Amino acid sequence: MNAGRVIIGANYGDEGKGLFTDYFASQDPENSLVVRFNGGAQAGHTVVTPDGRRHVFSHFGSGSFVGAPTFLSKFFIVNPLIFVREISDLHKLGVKPNITIDGDAMLTTPYDMFINQTTERRRGTKRHGSCGLGINETVTRSLRSPALKLRAREMLNPTLLFQKLIELKTSWFAERLKEFNIDPHSEDSAIFFEKSESILKEFVTDTQTLLEFTSISKCYPNAKHIIFEGAQGLMLDEDRIDQFPHVTRSKTGLTNVLHLAPKFRLDKLNVTYVSRTYLTRHGAGPLDGECDWVFPDSTNVPNQFQGTLRFAPLDLQTLQKSIKCDLLRAQTARNHICADIAMTCLDQVPMPKVGELFLPVNHVCHGPTRAAVRPALSCAER
Incomplete structure (x- = not known):
């Protein structure tokens, strides 16, 4: 059987997906x-190398430190502005990542970010928990009409891309402001409209910088070991009605992986659901058992959209329910599924009694680097 590895966050994100992607990639980079x-x-997937280098991965796979290339699938949302910043940061660390982008991947525009940030600020205490990077707006625009959708392959023609962006100013941006009852003559909106042409030109420049370091392709790269790195967590999946509207606009579990696996000729998927030994949530939304715990976290710093990182004890029943619901989606899949759990942050909170879980805890981590990962062999940890 050709097997792929899948890393999925089991909670609200920030579980340690980057750490375990780095760990598995390091075995045969x-x-x-x-x-x-x-x-x-x-x-924001943090990887700290054993030699002390640290990076929070956004567009790039968390195997980049060890030299594993990245493929951004059609389900990924590309943000050229953030990409350019990140590639610069990686170069400063001596990392020159190899990255390929599916031409059908969606593109986030400055319009999407502006609307996202403006609406989130206006919600006040009723915020959804957005990061302010335009994810929901990108998906909403793309689904509204094929004419409004921008794909990664359109970066290959910067002149046409700029024309489409100008057209979106009236066909989408102005109309979207009306939908949210945002005054186009307000100070923020007026400034954006006034500077929109220069903002869009800079955006197109960023797309061309992005293309210097990537390749756009419809062909799926080939490799002996395929590692699917998930983002966010199962509790934030767009189909989690019990968490709505405090969810992300994507499928955070197996759904997209099951679609992609045949493209890589995979018969089996080894799925690792990652969780800290406690719960965190960065952003608005329910957090059962929320308490005043505070643990150091230099990745999830306070910001105007998500506030401060929040903490709660880990609820094993909720964890188990979320994982079971995700695995149900794979019942009709042709791939053989083998699943387990990985626990992180044992250096901060002891391992909970996980004997009641229906899946084994096969890996634990007692620190911030892959050097602290080991098999969970003791009875106390199983």
């Missing part, structure tokens, strides 16, 4: 490929 199968620039 020359023959590994990391596939991003959901989300976009709002992902």
Whole structure:
């Protein structure tokens, strides 16, 4: 059987998906490929190398430190502005990642980010928990009409891309402001309209910088080891009605992976659901058992859209329910599924009693790097 590895966050994100992607990629980096199968620039997957280098991965797979290339699938949302910043940061760390983008991947525009940030600020205490990077707006625009959708392959023609962006100013942006009852003559809107042409020109410039470091392709890269790196977590899946509207606009579990697996000729999927030994949530929304715990976290810093990182004890019943619901989606799939759980942050909160879980905890991590990962062999950890 040709087997692929899948890394999925089991909670609200920030579980340690980057750490375990780095861990599995490091076992055979020359023959590994990391596939991003959901989300976009709002992902923040922290990897700390044993030699002390640190990066929060957004567009690039978390196997980049060890040299594993990245493939951004058609389910990924590309943000050229964030990409350019990130590639610069990686170069400063001595990392020159190899990255391929599916030509059908969606593109986030400055319009999407402006509307997202404006509406989230206006919600006040009723915020949805957005990162302010335009993810929901990108998907909404793309689904509204084929004429409004921008794909990664359109970056290959910068002149035509700029023309489409100008057209979106009236065909989408102005209309979307009306939908949200945002005054186009307000100070923020007026400034954006006034500077829109220069903003769009800079955006197109960013797309061309992006193309210097990537390739756009409809062909799926080949590798011995395919590692699917998920973003966010099962509790934020767009279909989690019990969490709405505090969800993300993507499929955070197996759904997209099951669509992509045949493209890589995979018969089996080894799925690892990652969880800290406690719960975190960065952004608005329910968090059962929320308490005043505070643990150091230099990735999830306070910001105007998500506020501060929140904490709660891990509820094993909720964890189990979320994983079971995700695995139900794979019942009719042709792929053989083998699933387990990985626990992180044992250096901060002891391992809970996981004997009641229906899946084994096969890996644990006692620190921030892959060097702290080990098999969970003791009875206390099983």
